[in-house]
Amino acid sequence: MRPLTPVTPGARIALGISFFVLFVAVWAAATFGGFVSKTFLADPVTMVKSGYTLLTEMGFAKDIGMTVWRVLGGFLLAAALALPLGVMMGAYKPIEAFFEPFVSFARYLPASAFIPLLILWAGIGEAQKLAVIFIGSFFQLVLMIAVVVGNTRRDLVEAAYTLGASDSSLVKRVLIPGAAPEIAEILRMVLGWAWTYVIVAELIGASSGIGHMITDSQALLATDQIIFGIIVIGLIGLISDLFFKTVNRKMFPWAALGK
Amino acid sequence: MSILSVRGVSRSFVSAGHPPTVALQATDLDVEENDFITILGPSGCGKSTLLRIVAGLDQQSSGEVLLDGKRIVGPGADRGMVFQSYTLFPWLTVLDNVCFGLRERNLPRAEQLEIANAFIQKVGLRGFENHFPKQLSGGMQQRTALARALANNPRMLLMDEPFGALDHQTRELMQELLLGIWEAEKKTVLFVTHDIDEAVFMGSRVMVMSARPGRIKLDREVPLAHPRHYSVKTTPVFAELKADLTEQVRAEVIASQNIQQ
Numbered sequence: 001m002r003p004l005t006p007v008t009p010g011a012r013i014a015l016g017i018s019f020f021v022l023f024v025a026v027w028a029a030a031t032f033g034g035f036v037s038k039t040f041l042a043d044p045v046t047m048v049k050s051g052y053t054l055l056t057e058m059g060f061a062k063d064i065g066m067t068v069w070r071v072l073g074g075f076l077l078a079a080a081l082a083l084p085l086g087v088m089m090g091a092y093k094p095i096e097a098f099f100e101p102f103v104s105f106a107r108y109l110p111a112s113a114f115i116p117l118l119i120l121w122a123g124i125g126e127a128q129k130l131a132v133i134f135i136g137s138f139f140q141l142v143l144m145i146a147v148v149v150g151n152t153r154r155d156l157v158e159a160a161y162t163l164g165a166s167d168s169s170l171v172k173r174v175l176i177p178g179a180a181p182e183i184a185e186i187l188r189m190v191l192g193w194a195w196t197y198v199i200v201a202e203l204i205g206a207s208s209g210i211g212h213m214i215t216d217s218q219a220l221l222a223t224d225q226i227i228f229g230i231i232v233i234g235l236i237g238l239i240s241d242l243f244f245k246t247v248n249r250k251m252f253p254w255a256a257l258g259k
Numbered sequence: 260m261s262i263l264s265v266r267g268v269s270r271s272f273v274s275a276g277h278p279p280t281v282a283l284q285a286t287d288l289d290v291e292e293n294d295f296i297t298i299l300g301p302s303g304c305g306k307s308t309l310l311r312i313v314a315g316l317d318q319q320s321s322g323e324v325l326l327d328g329k330r331i332v333g334p335g336a337d338r339g340m341v342f343q344s345y346t347l348f349p350w351l352t353v354l355d356n357v358c359f360g361l362r363e364r365n366l367p368r369a370e371q372l373e374i375a376n377a378f379i380q381k382v383g384l385r386g387f388e389n390h391f392p393k394q395l396s397g398g399m400q401q402r403t404a405l406a407r408a409l410a411n412n413p414r415m416l417l418m419d420e421p422f423g424a425l426d427h428q429t430r431e432l433m434q435e436l437l438l439g440i441w442e443a444e445k446k447t448v449l450f451v452t453h454d455i456d457e458a459v460f461m462g463s464r465v466m467v468m469s470a471r472p473g474r475i476k477l478d479r480e481v482p483l484a485h486p487r488h489y490s491v492k493t494t495p496v497f498a499e500l501k502a503d504l505t506e507q508v509r510a511e512v513i514a515s516q517n518i519q520q
Contacts, residue, residue, distance in 0.1 A: 158316050159346035159404075163360035163411060164336025173359075177350045254350050257393035 042224030051228035060213060064232060067198055067209040070126065074133025075194045079187060082141035089142065090149025090179070091171050100146070103139050111136030112200045124205040129198065136197035137190045144190075148182045149175050181248060181255035188244040195237050262447055263290035263313065263415060267322035270308050281472035282308050285322060288466070288475060290415070295441055295448045297462035298475075299455060299504065301512040305473030306451045307419050313449060314340050314417050326414060336360055339408030341421040345400045347392035353379065353403050354388040360411035378406035381440060398429040405437065409444070418450040422457070430454075434461055435489055442486050455504050459483075460492060465500075467507045470515035477507055 007015070024044055030036050031043035042050075054060035089096040111132050122128040152175050160174045202211025210229050217225035249256055265288040271279040283305035290296055300306045311317035313324055315334035324331040326338065334340075339360075347356045357375040366374075379388060382402040392400055401421055408416060418437075422430040438461055441448060452458050458465045459481055467477040481500065483491055491497050 153346075155342055155344050155346045156348060158314075158334070159340070159342065159348075160359070161316070161334035162314055162336075162338060162340040162417075163407065164363045165359075166363070169363060173363075174348065178348070180350070252350070254391040254393065257349075257391055 038223075039221060040223060042222075042227060047224045047227050047231075050222065050224040051232075054213070054225060054228060063209050063213050064236070067202065067211070067233075068236065070129045070201075070209065071133060071191070071194050071198045073126075074130040074198070075137055075191055077130065078134045078138040078141055078190075078194075082138050082145060083183070086142045086145025086183075087149050087171070087176060087179075089146035090152075091175050096146060096150070099142070103142050107139035107143055109135070109139075111197045115201060115204050119205050124207070129201045129206070129209075132201040133194050133197050137194050140193070141186065141190050144186045145179075145183055148179045148186065152178050181252040184244070184248045184252065188241060188248070191240060191244070192237060195233060199233065261289040261291050262327060263449070264288070264325045265309070265313065265322070266325070268309070268312055268319045268324060269321045270305065270312065270317065271320050283312075283319075284472045284474040286474055290447060290449060293445050293447055293463075295438075295450065295461060295463045296466060297450045297452055297458035297464070298466045298468060299452060299458045299508055300468030300473060301470055301508065301515040302453065303471050303515060304468045304511065305471060306468050309468075309473070310417050310419050310449060310451050313415075314338055316340075336363070336411050337414045338417055339411050339413035339415070340417045340419070341401065341404045341408050343420040343423045345392065345397065345404070345424075347400055347403055347407070349392050352389050352391055353384060353395070356392070356403055357407045357410050359407060374410050375406075378410045379403075381409070382406045382436065396429075397425050398433060401425065401433060402436065405440075409440070409446075414447065416446050416448045418448065420452055421450075423452070423454075430457070431489065437461065438487060453508075455501055455508060456492060459497060459500050459504065460487065460489075465504060467504060467511070470511045476511075477504075479504070 027041075028044050031038070031041055038046075051060075085099070089099055114135055115128075115132060118128045118131050122131055156174055156178065157170060160170050165173065198209070199211040199214070202209035203215050206212040210233055214226050214229045217223075217229070265286055267285040267287060268283065269281065269285045270283040271281045273279045282303075286309060288296075288309075298306045298309070308317060312319045313331065315331050315338065331338075347353075348359065351359065354372070354375055357378055358371045361371040361374055376388070379385060382405055384399060384402055384406065387395065387399065392403070395403065404421070422433045425433060434457055440446070441461075450458075450461060462481050465477075465479045465481055466475050467479075468474065469476045479500070482496060483494075
C-alpha cells in the first residue's frame with residue numbers, strides 16, 4: 001500500500017462490500033453472543049424479520065413513499081428557486097451584495113428549530129414538512145451555487161468577450177454551462193442533507209413517514225423496527241446518490257476528463 | 260490610414276498606501292493593414308497590458324485607442340484574441356468552440372459548421388472536431404483557439420504569448436502554421452512574445468519595449484521576404500537582426516532586474 005496509488009475497480013467494490021460484512025458480523029456477534037441486551041439492540045435476523053412484517057403487514061411501504069415524496073417535494077421547490085437566485089448572485093455582484101449577508105445568516109438557522117414555529121403556522125400537514133426541508137436546503141444551495149458561478153475562470157470570460165459575447169450570453173453560454181457539473185454535485189450533496197431534515201420533521205408531529213414509524217417503535221421498545229427504519233433511510237440515500245452520480249457523469253462527460 | 264492607432268496610451272495601477280505603479284508609459288503605435296507586429300520585452304514591461312488595452316480587456320489611464328478611426332471602449336468580435344493560457348471552453352467540443360463566436364452572431368447552424376470546418380481544416384485538426392479540449396495536447400488546444408479566433412473573421416488578431424506554454428518543437432511548428440495562415444489570409448496581427456527568434460521569424464515589424472515602466476524603444480522592419488520558410492532562421496540577415504535585438508532586449512532585462520533589486 002503506497003500513498004495515493006489507485007486500486008482496481010474490482011478491488012474497490014470488494015473492499016467496500018467487505019466493510020458492510022464486517023459491520024454486520026460485529027453486530028451479530030454482539031447481539032447473538034449475548035453481550036448486549038435485546039431490549040436495547042435487536043439482532044440482525046430479528047431486524048430483517050420485523051422489517052419484512054413492517055413492509056407486508058403494517059403498510060411501511062406507504063410510509064417510505066410519503067417520506068420520499070416529502071424530501072423530493074421540498075428539495076425540488078428549494079432547488080427551483082435557489083438555482084436562478086444563486087446564478088444571479090454569482091454573476092452580478094450588486095445582487096450578491098444585496099442577498100449574500102442575509103442568506104449567510106439564514107443558512108445557520110437550524111431547520112429543525114423552525115419545526116415548532118412551522119407547526120404553529122402550517123399545522124402538522126404536508127406544508128410544514130416541505131417547509132422544513134425547504135428552509136434546510138434553500139439557503140445552503142443559494143450560497144454554494146453563487147460561489148461556484150462566481151468562481152468561473154476569468155480567462156474564459158475574457159475569451160468569450162473577445163469572441164463577441166454579450167453580457168447576457170456570457171451568463172447563458174459561459175457561466176452556467178461552466179458551473180453546471182459543480183452545481184449538480186451541490187444538488188447531490190444537499191439532497192443528502194434534506195434526508196436528515198425530513199426525518200427530524202417526521203419525528204415531531206407526523207402521522208406517517210419513516211420518522212413517524214421510528215417514534216412509534218420507540219414507544220414499543222421495538223429496536224428492530226427502529227434499526228430497520230434507519231437502514232431503509234441509508235439505503236434510499238445510497239441509491240439516490242448513485243443515481244445522481246450516474247446522471248451527472250452522463251450529462252457532463254467533459255467534467256470527468258483529465259481527473 | 261492605419262487600421263489601429265494607439266495614441267498616448269498609458270496605464271498605472273493604484274493601490275492603497277503606495278504611490279501608483281506605472282506599468283506602461285504614454286505609448287504611440289500605428290498598425291497598418293496586413294502588418295504582423297511582434298512586441299518583445301522583458302517580463303513585466305507592460306507588453307501584455309498594451310495588448311489587453313487594445314483588446315478592450317483593460318482600461319488605459321490616459322490616451323486612446325482607435326480601430327478604423329473608432330474609439331475602443333471594450334472587447335469585441337472585431338479583435339480576436341489568443342491567450343497564453345488554454346482558454347477553450349472545456350464543455351464544448353473543438354467544433355463548438357470554433358462555432359462560439361459564429362453562434363453569438365446568430366448565423367444559421369449550417370453556415371457556422373461550414374466556416375468552422377474550414378478553419379479546423381486550416382489548423383490541421385480534421386478528425387478532432389468532436390474531441391473535448393481536455394482530450395487534446397497543448398499545441399492542439401492552441402490551434403483550436405487560433406481557429407476559433409479566425410472563424411470570427413476579426414479585423415485584427417491579438418496574440419498574447421500564445422505559444423509560450425508549448426515545448427520548443429511544437430512552438431516552431433505553430434509559428435510556421437500561423438505564418439502560413441497570415442500569408443494566405445492577409446490578416447493584421449499584434450503578437451506579444453519574449454522569444455526573439457519567434458519575433459523575427461513571424462514579424463513584419465518588431466518592436467522592443469523598455470523595462471517597466473514600459474514604452475516602445477525600438478521599431479524595426481524585418482527585411483525577410485514572404486513566404487518565409489523555417490530555414491530563414493539560419494540566414495545571415497536573420498542572425499544579424501536577432502543579434503541586434505538580443506542586445507536591445509538584454510539591456511532592458513538587466514535594467515528591469517536592477518529596478519527590482
